[in-house]
Amino acid sequence: MSDKVSRRSFLKVAITGAVGFALGYGAGWFLGSSINHARIVELMREIEELKSLKIKPTFEGKINIYNWSYYINEALLDVFAGKTGISRGEIVYDVFEDPAEPLAKLEAGRSGYDVIILPDYCVHYAIKRNLLKEIDLSLIPNFKFVDEEFKNPPFDPGNRHSITYMWGTTGFAWRSDLVPEGVVSLRQIFDPNAGFLEKYKRKITMLEEALEVVVSCKVFLGRNINDWSDKTLEEVKEVLKRQKQYIAAYAGTSVYYEGLSSGAIYVAHSYNGDIMRLWSDKPETKDKVKYRVPEEGGTKWTDNLCIPKDSQHPITAHEFINFLLDPVVEAINSTYIGYANPVSASKVFIPEDILNEPAVYPPDEIRRKLWFLPMLTEEEKRKLDALWEEVKIS
Incomplete structure (x- = not known):
């Protein structure tokens, strides 16, 4: 399990709250990347459109998220707050270093979280022990953007309990x-x-x-x-x-x-x-x-978005998952953290030097053989x- 932990430990660099930094030069520490100005403008316009959307009346006014450390562009949490109308202070974001930590919380009951990111083998374990809530895909219209290769995985047939976050x-x-x-x-x-x-x-x-x-x-x-x-x-x-x-x-x-x-x-x-x-x-x-x-x-391998069985804010949890699957949001996130996401539609916004790095995105002829x-x-x-x-x- 220690190797599974280490594969994203390189992400431990200071995260800034500036979306512009994340888009323009956030990948620089990773591959010396930069996105051209037109892409930055387009992405920022999309963010403003996201912020202009109004909160749905069925939302609970809070969400608690549990993720690997340094595994998201935290500026996106501000965008989600602007999109939904939820107070930023009501978006609790905690991190772990080892997947044994969220599994222990799930098994103890009353985890206190609404969205947890788990590796594929942990999803399989959690499903067998009835620790996860079933996902209502009708509440996640952006699931349509997820590539077919990440749908119906062997560890979670039908994506009943998980959706790929990064891979x-x-x-x-x-x-x-x-x-x-x-x-x-x-x-x-x-x-x-x-x-x-x-x-x-x-x-x-x-x-x-x-x-x-x-x-x-x-x-x-x-x-x-x-x-x-x-x-x-x-x-x-x-x-x-x-x-x-x-x-x-x-x-x-x-x-x-x-x-x-x-x-x-x-x-x-x-x-x-x-x-x-x-x-x-x-x-x-x-x-x-x-x-x-x-x-x-x-x-x-995949890391996956899951909703704990004891989630107190499941509607907001579904909306957060849906938000992360938006192609523009996926591009912002992948560009910043340097990992591949499951939404090919996001690639138009991702710098070519990241897309062409086989350590991140294997060539198509190899990807078909994974x-x-x-x-x-x-x-x-x-x-x-x-x-x-x-x-x-x-």
Whole structure:
């Protein structure tokens, strides 16, 4: 779970309250971006139009929001207040560092929140424990803007309890000064006969999360990621055992973050957010550390907007979710925090250097090959744990 936390920890930079800054130069700390003046003017005009809308009589006059730290342009909270007529002081915005925190509040009951942002695997957990209120999509007309790939996800069929907020990928990062050919295919990573593993022996790390590694190996073998047959798992196990003699470690963020920075690690199976954090923390690494999803595809993870079962302001919660899904609002938010959003209609307002950065938006031919990690049954989890234990001790 620690790796899941770290993938957006790079966002810890001071947030200003100026929408103009967020639009014009808010991405500068991330990619040296700027939006042309025409886009800024257009976005500001849209914001004024949003502010001019009047409050619906059914709104409750308050909303409590719980999100990852530094994971929204907080100026948008002011815009939401202007749009709805809710007093800014009645919009409570709290943050957490670990998804265990909101889950603990949900399980304890009386969480005190109306909108909570949860990773996909936590949504699955919360649904199974009946911790979330069903979302009324008739109250969220902007759901029509959400791309089809984010509708009906395996962890929440029918989007009954969640809607994608932001998303990212799992792929491979490498030091381009040390690995000039880069990582293009999973064959480089899993097949010793390709020569890549031998060439960079003990300079490659794989994620320590078993499911990420096993699913990637299944894709390399041409198997369905939901195939948990003994035959397929035996094939996966043999590939991973052969690979293990070449890699440096199964590593978490702290290991490959520092290793890529120093050059001690050449290639790392990694989350895109960790690499963007590295670029933000150490700008000199931007030209040396590259990231991409292999041509066969990679994991697509999502953070999701949810309404707690005990929400006291569910109508306002629905309106806030609807507000965030507006293409203009999505553009403002993504431009500022540097993550991809689920609304393609927002791209017209997002700087091209962000859209063209594969660590944020993979090319379309790769994006079509992304997958959600499967939600495991108890039996499948048992098989995964047994396989992983055998590989680690081999």
